[in-house]
Amino acid sequence: MNNMTIAQALQRARQIELNMKAFEQTAPKTVAALGGSDALAHASEMTCIGPIPRLDVSTWARLSAEYEDMRKYGGTGNHGS
DSSP: OOOOOHHHHHHHHHHHHHHHHHHHHHOHHHHHHTTHHHHHHHTEEEETTEEEEOOOHHHHHHHHHHHHHHHHHTTSSOOOO
């Protein structure tokens, strides 16, 4: 069994917080619909690059579509009108 130091545990917690915040900033509506960043964290698996949500294809598609909307239109909902 690997025991983490306090510093390692704090670093891991910060990594989780930053990753979940990134999802929340790029797809806030979808993350909210999933139950918020805490629920997303609970649905995640820790990898070498941080927590990655274990989601179905349709949920990933919603996250991606919202991200693209935010990127293209600044999240304003103004799609060229």
